[in-house]
Amino acid sequence: MEFSTQTSASLHQIKTAALAVGVFADGVLGNAADIIDNASGGAIRDVLKAEFTAKPNTHLVLRNLPGVAAARVILVGLGKQESYNAKVHAGAEQAFANYCAQARLSEGVSTLASIDCPDTTLRSRAQACAIAAGQAVYRYDATLGKKDSKDQPKLKKITVHVPRAQAAQAQQGLAAGRAIANGMQLARKLGDLPGNVCTPTYLGNTAKELAREFKSLSARVLNTKQIEALKMGSFLSVAKGSSQPPAFIELKYQPAGTRGAKSAKAPIVLVGKGITFDAGGISLKPAANMDEMKYDMCGAASVLGTMRAVAELELDQPVVALIPACENLPSGLANKPGDVVTSMSGQTIEILNTDAEGRLVLCDALTYAERFRPAAVIDVATLTGACVVALGHVNTGLFSKDDELAESLLKAGRTANDPAWRMPLDDAYQEQLRSSFADIANIGGPPAGSVTAACFLSRFTEKYRWAHLDIAGTAWRSGKDKGASGRPVPLLVQFLQDQA
Incomplete structure (x- = not known):
């Protein structure tokens, strides 16, 4: 599994199979979600009003949003903003990684680590992202006589979007998370x-x-x-x-x-x-x-x-x-x-x-x-x-x-x-x-x-x-x-x- 950081401020211009953005309950958007919402003419807020309650460990896939280069924007629920913590963040990263693995995507970009979270650091949030990806792609097949290639995840790369000044912290966290995931x-x-x-x-x-x-x-x-x-x-x-x-x-x-x-x-x-x-x-x-x-x-x-x-x-x-x-x-x-x-x-x-x-x-x-x-x-x-x-x-x-x-x-x-x-x-x-x-x-x-x-x-x-x-x-x-x-x-x- 390859991990990298992306520091471009133009989120809506990032070409990727899946872009994860966090949304809180009651229609509160994370910074990345707000950028995508503005670029798409309010598409995210419209969806929140109509059908997505943004509960923790939930997600909603939006495809081909106007003004957005990503093939899919994955809205990841973060629950109530005042209750957001490290466990909810880790669950959000897991929800996104699981989706990428199950949809058999080869790569994805997560903005979730860039959202401030009490009692965490950017390094620890990036670490959680890498661990989640490792968990998502694990499949046991050592004793299977017939291995179903369709069940094997294709996910090979996860990119974490963070501010340029924090890229080094994120890279340290990703390296630690990859080692823990391998273990x-x-x-x-x-x-x-x-x-x-x-x-x-x-x-x-x-x-x-x-x-x-x-x-x-x-x-x-x-x-x-x-x-x-x-x-x-x-x-x-x-x-x-x-x-x-x-x-x-x-x-x-x-x-x-x-x-x-x-x-x-x-x-x-x-x-x-x-x-x-x-x-x-x-x-x-x-x-x-x-x-x-x-x-x-x-x-x-x-x-x-x-x-x-x-x-x-x-x-x-x-x-x-x-x-x-x-x-x-x-x-x-x-x-x-x-x-x-x-x-x-x-x-x-x-x-x-x-x-x-x-x-x-x-x-x-x-x-x-x-x-x-x-x-x-x-x-x-x-x-x-x-x-x-x-x-x-x-x-x-x-x-x-x-x-x-x-x-x-x-x-x-x-x-x-x-x-x-x-x-x-x-x-x-x-x-x-x-x-x-x-x-x-x-x-x-x-x-x-x-x-x-x-x-x-x-x-x-x-x-x-x-x-x-x-x-x-x-x-x-x-x-x-x-x-x-x-x-x-x-x-x-x-x-x-x-x-x-």
């Missing part, structure tokens, strides 16, 4: 691939491919014997139920100028849950919707997508990605309820439910993270259905005892239109994890399930600043539009940009 596309593809293709080995090979593509990345994939040597007994206990071998993936990003030498900055470590299929183990899940458990590796997918974006952006912040990857299946070798395993940290764990396996693989990765002496560790996991009950599909669940780290992540989510909501992590919840036969139980019962899962992880994070993102409700969509969302790649990249 999201990788995360979505990995999530959408079936479990018999996207295995732990496949995830490891993906990390190696990224390291070949970007010199700033280096990859190491540990096999079963190497994992055993690290005494990751908790992780391996989950993996032993499957014939697919586990993989422990370590992907490092080193900024330019520090490669081959120790960076002055401590790295930020991202830990992604990589359960490439989760049948629940002996605590078998119900058959209905079990196909969606191929998405149980979306934590790993989003971490790999984030690393791709970081490498493309060449951020001045070292980052380490750790991914414990395996399957969770029932077999004669699988964990049984009541089993006790020993984690890499030496803490013993009573497994009361084998379907609470994500925390069993993450805890060893969190212990492994200590060796990097990190500035912070953030784990990302489709960890609990309880988080979906609590927050639905809008906000990612955020858990941390570090107020500064939590606020930085919340702020990044707001900026990136990829929101999170902070959940409690009080010590009082730890009592639910008490075990008579081990140092800790792997579940705490139905009450506050997402909280007790985070409390479990916190037992392995005492040597560094830590936050946990539960993406069970935001990593994918169910129903007729089933598919991975690419979240929380925007949040993570924004956070890392802020740190750099």
Whole structure:
């Protein structure tokens, strides 16, 4: 996808397949819409009076307007002017990009970023435009026997119209947005691939491919014997139920100028849950919707997508990605309820439910993270259905005892239109994890399930600043539009940009 800026003041003379202009409710026009309206003899105001209410996430196509060179003018609804915000703007950019992709246009020009919006910058608005375009053209076809060429978008170029003095800001935002969109596309593809293709080995090979593509990345994939040597007994206990071998993936990003030498900055470590299929183990899940458990590796997918974006952006912040990857299946070798395993940290764990396996693989990765002496560790996991009950599909669940780290992540989510909501992590919840036969139980019962899962992880994070993102409700969509969302790649990249 190519992105560029256009600074011509003569909007009505721009030749393009589609020109997006924003209009507010109650007939209020953005500056670009006003210019086109004047050039076309009031055509836009006439349409607003007759049929278009300009609600957010809506659009109306006007063709062959007199006095306007663009083949189509796309009126994009912005809602009430006093309620206009970053989320509405991002939705407007998405509406325009979706139209261009669905209409199979090869290019388009958006003026939406030039409209002032509270709590945003031109750079962030241009970034939202590029992300929207990347989302609009994503199509999954990796396992389709017959690929329908008519369903493939032709959109190759989006131009952002901005004042000449602000072109540099817009170009920076477009570059960042393109990198984030590429990361999201990788995360979505990995999530959408079936479990018999996207295995732990496949995830490891993906990390190696990224390291070949970007010199700033280096990859190491540990096999079963190497994992055993690290005494990751908790992780391996989950993996032993499957014939697919586990993989422990370590992907490092080193900024330019520090490669081959120790960076002055401590790295930020991202830990992604990589359960490439989760049948629940002996605590078998119900058959209905079990196909969606191929998405149980979306934590790993989003971490790999984030690393791709970081490498493309060449951020001045070292980052380490750790991914414990395996399957969770029932077999004669699988964990049984009541089993006790020993984690890499030496803490013993009573497994009361084998379907609470994500925390069993993450805890060893969190212990492994200590060796990097990190500035912070953030784990990302489709960890609990309880988080979906609590927050639905809008906000990612955020858990941390570090107020500064939590606020930085919340702020990044707001900026990136990829929101999170902070959940409690009080010590009082730890009592639910008490075990008579081990140092800790792997579940705490139905009450506050997402909280007790985070409390479990916190037992392995005492040597560094830590936050946990539960993406069970935001990593994918169910129903007729089933598919991975690419979240929380925007949040993570924004956070890392802020740190750099």
